[in-house]
Ligand code: S6P
């Protein structure tokens with residue numbers, strides 16, 4: 001049977017949802033380049049960087065998933081809050097991301113090192129082709145909210161990102177967001 005959920009543009013939360021996952025500073029610790037900043041944040045608490053609400057629309061005829069992610073504003077050192085980022089385990093699986101609130105960047109990278117950035121604002125919809133890792137960075141003062149639509153069999157491969165990160169990081173320099181080479185790779 002058809003299923004509808006109700007999305008609240010003011011909060012970035014849809015209901016009903018099946019699951020909610022919180023990603024805290026400790027979960028993302030290895031992803032940020034400034035490890036001193038990570039440790040000093042952890043010493044005073046373990047703040048939530050982002051949270052994801054899921055509805056895996058599993059019916060007899062469809063198995064698409066819906067995920068809505070809310071990335072809270074903030075920085076770790078000078079690097080903006082961001083998602084961990086991942087490849088899909090299945091090599092044939094794309095995804096659609098739809099930015100509904102906030103501002104930032106979508107970072108995309110292949111295993112061969114082809115790197116792209118998509119500037120994001122409310123209304124930007126990006127198709128992520130198969131075999132492109134994807135990470136969202138919130139460079140604004142507001143919560144960044146985006147909707148993800150994907151096949152629930154796609155799977156997540158975090159390992160390459162954990163090991164090396166993306167080619168570039170998004171940092172605040174001179175009061176504005178800038179993309180610079182990832183210090184973890186130099
Ligand atoms: C799933 C989709 C999103 C992310 C979510 C969190 O394929 O891309 O639902 O899982 O935005 O990002 P991450 O990198 O922590 O999974």
Ligand code: ZN
Nearest residue numbers: 088095134150
């Ligand atoms: Zn994905």
